[in-house]
Amino acid sequence: MRVGLRRGAASAGALALALVSGCAGGSVPGASSRTVSYWLWDANQLPAYQACARGFEQDNPGLDVRITQMGWDDYWTKLTASLIAGTQPDVFTDHISKFGQLAELKVLEPLDGLGLKDDAYQPGLAANWTGQDGHRYGAPKDWDTVALVYDTKRAKAVGLDADQLENLSWNPKDGGTFEKAIARLTVDENGRRGDEPGFDRSHVKVYGLASNGGGDGDGQTQWSTFAASAGWTYTDKERWGTAYRYDSATFTSVVSWYFGLVKKGYMVPISAFNSQSNPANVQVASGQAAAAFDGAWMISTYAGMKGVDAATARTPTGPTGERATMLNGLADSVTRNARNKAGALTWVRYLASDDCQKTVGSYGIVLPATPAGTDAAVAAYRKKGVDMSAFTEPVTDPADSTTFSFPITDHSADVFALMHPAMQDVYASGGSVAGLSSTNRQINLILGQ
Numbered sequence: 001m002r003v004g005l006r007r008g009a010a011s012a013g014a015l016a017l018a019l020v021s022g023c024a025g026g027s028v029p030g031a032s033s034r035t036v037s038y039w040l041w042d043a044n045q046l047p048a049y050q051a052c053a054r055g056f057e058q059d060n061p062g063l064d065v066r067i068t069q070m071g072w073d074d075y076w077t078k079l080t081a082s083l084i085a086g087t088q089p090d091v092f093t094d095h096i097s098k099f100g101q102l103a104e105l106k107v108l109e110p111l112d113g114l115g116l117k118d119d120a121y122q123p124g125l126a127a128n129w130t131g132q133d134g135h136r137y138g139a140p141k142d143w144d145t146v147a148l149v150y151d152t153k154r155a156k157a158v159g160l161d162a163d164q165l166e167n168l169s170w171n172p173k174d175g176g177t178f179e180k181a182i183a184r185l186t187v188d189e190n191g192r193r194g195d196e197p198g199f200d201r202s203h204v205k206v207y208g209l210a211s212n213g214g215g216d217g218d219g220q221t222q223w224s225t226f227a228a229s230a231g232w233t234y235t236d237k238e239r240w241g242t243a244y245r246y247d248s249a250t251f252t253s254v255v256s257w258y259f260g261l262v263k264k265g266y267m268v269p270i271s272a273f274n275s276q277s278n279p280a281n282v283q284v285a286s287g288q289a290a291a292a293f294d295g296a297w298m299i300s301t302y303a304g305m306k307g308v309d310a311a312t313a314r315t316p317t318g319p320t321g322e323r324a325t326m327l328n329g330l331a332d333s334v335t336r337n338a339r340n341k342a343g344a345l346t347w348v349r350y351l352a353s354d355d356c357q358k359t360v361g362s363y364g365i366v367l368p369a370t371p372a373g374t375d376a377a378v379a380a381y382r383k384k385g386v387d388m389s390a391f392t393e394p395v396t397d398p399a400d401s402t403t404f405s406f407p408i409t410d411h412s413a414d415v416f417a418l419m420h421p422a423m424q425d426v427y428a429s430g431g432s433v434a435g436l437s438s439t440n441r442q443i444n445l446i447l448g449q
Contacts, residue, residue: 036343039068039092041075044300048363052356056347063343083107086337090344091351094138094333096128096405097218100240100412102333103131109334109341110135114349121352121369122395125329128405132240138331139352140369142360145325145403146221147390148316149302150185150291151284152309154206158184158193166390168316170226172257178316182208182266185290194266201265209261210280210289211268214423217246217415218406219255221280221293224326227254229318234407241409242447246419247440252433255426263430270428284308295328296367296391303386312390314401325394327403329369367392414446 040049046069053065068089070078076098082088094102102108112135118126121140129138150165160181170178185208186194193199194208215222218234232250235241245251261267268289272278280292285305293315294302302310315323332351338344350356357373360366364380367373367388374392381388394401409415422439426432 033340033343034062034064036063036065036091036340036347037068037089038065038347039070039075039079039089041070041072041093042297042366043069044365045360045363048360048365051359051363052351055355055359056350059350060346063346065347083335088335088337090338090340091332091334091347093141094129094331096328096330096408097412097416099129099138099331100409103137104410107336108137109336109338109345110137111139111334111345111348112136114139114345114352116140116349116352122327122329122371122374124327124403124405125369128239128329128408129331130239138333139348141330141332141351142366142368143327143329143374143395144296144367145327145391145394146225146293146295146315147325148291148313149284149294149299149310150313152311154185154290155311160184162311162313165311165313168313169318170229170316171319172226172230172253175257175261176316179261179266182261182291183264184208186266188265194264199265201263204265206287207266207268207283207289208291209267210283210292211262211270211273211427212280212293213273213275214259214270214420214425214427216423217244217419218326219423220326220328220406221295223255223258224404225293225315225324226258226318227251228324228326228402228404229315229320229322230254231318231320233404235409238405239408241407244407244409244415244440244443244447246422246443247437252436255423255436256431256433258431259427259429260431262427270424281305284310296388299381299386299388299391300365300384303384312387314390314393317400320402321400323394323401325401325403326406327395328406409447411443411446415443418443 049067053067056065079092116139122143125140125143130136168178168181170176183194187206188200189203189205190200212221218224230250232248234244236243262269268283280294281298281301283289284292285308315325317323332348334344334348354370354372357368357370358376361368361373361376362380364377364384367377378388394403418439422435425435
């Protein structure tokens with residue numbers, strides 16, 4: 001998953017003590033074992049990595065890869081438990097939202113000896129997996145951006161064409177042409193549009209914009225594109241920042257406007273949102289919403305919806321004069337107490353190679369981290385009738401777009417634990433940001449420990 005799914009919170013202090021205790025008692029057996037254990041959470045990607053495993057085993061006689069797949073929530077719960085108990089996998093799919101804490105707890109093996117070069121992957125992906133100690137702890141796996149996904153039938157019905165939706169702009173004062181489009185796509189139970197006299201915001205049949213929740217501390221598929229295109233950054237530094245900026249006037253004006261769309265009746269309200277049973281893609285599929293911001297990893301889901309003719313557009317241009325989208329990427333990490341560490345490192349080097357990346361790309365389910373892997377994926381998506389340009393152009397042709405990373409800091413679990421309820425409150429209130437300054441102070445006190 002990525003970040004659009006709900007992430008569970010944990011007590012960072014208690015987890016740290018447990019992991020330190022668990023790791024201290026562990027031992028690293030020799031590399032004589034034939035098996036390399038590998039965990040991932042995305043069932044859609046399992047066949048692609050099984051194919052990579054077959055290629056790896058052919059190139060490395062005597063090594064076998066055992067892949068375990070489980071859902072997002074179970075994945076992180078069981079990974080934590082395994083690190084404590086000493087039953088951890090040799091290699092696992094890592095998420096940048098977890099990296100800060102895992103690096104802080106020293107449960108990851110440095111990958112500096114693998115010879116991975118930053119410029120072998122899409123810009124910025126490799127650098128994100130370097131810890132504060134200068135060591136690399138993740139091998140780039142894939143990447144994603146965010147775009148506007150909409151039902152072309154609903155758009156055409158209200159006179160909005162692809163060119164108009166591709167060239168929207170916004171501002172936090174009146175929402176610009178983006179808010180006008182979302183209002184136009186909204187219809188109440190009496191058939192009145194959101195931009196028509198008599199529109200009843202309390203009885204909406206189809207919302208212009210779906211919701212992926214409050215966004216926690218990153219807002220990847222919610223408010224991040226708007227905040228970044230207004231010139232805001234999460235922290236004081238690009239990576240490993242020491243102070244968050246959720247109390248800035250720019251950020252509060254953005255999220256106040258964004259969640260104010262709920263109060264106007266244009267966005268699905270918190271009462272109708274459920275991260276498990278009714279996320280943004282389900283809202284669009286059911287006809288509850290006409291459009292959604294979502295990640296590249298979800299495009300096959302939208303393309304396969306019955307009754308929905310899905311198309312995509314790049315994110316709206318903001319007050320800075322640029323579009324913005326989060327560039328996120330997963331990585332493969334080796335656990336510090338891996339049972340077959342030599343085999344694990346060999347497998348990770350293969351996972352990050354063009355051979356595996358092109359194999360994964362050929363399945364058309366995700367955008368692999370190397371340019372060759374990306375090209376293979378774009379071609380595979382094209383064969384399925386899926387145009388990925390709204391997701392790829394901000395990276396491959398960034399003339400009027402800027403990309404930015406998921407925030408990477410220490411104490412990421414604590415940041416989540418504080419920002420999840422804070423942003424849910426902003427969402428539920430329709431844009432009240434009264435509590436964000438206090439939350440930001442608490443976060444920065446923790447980072448300053």
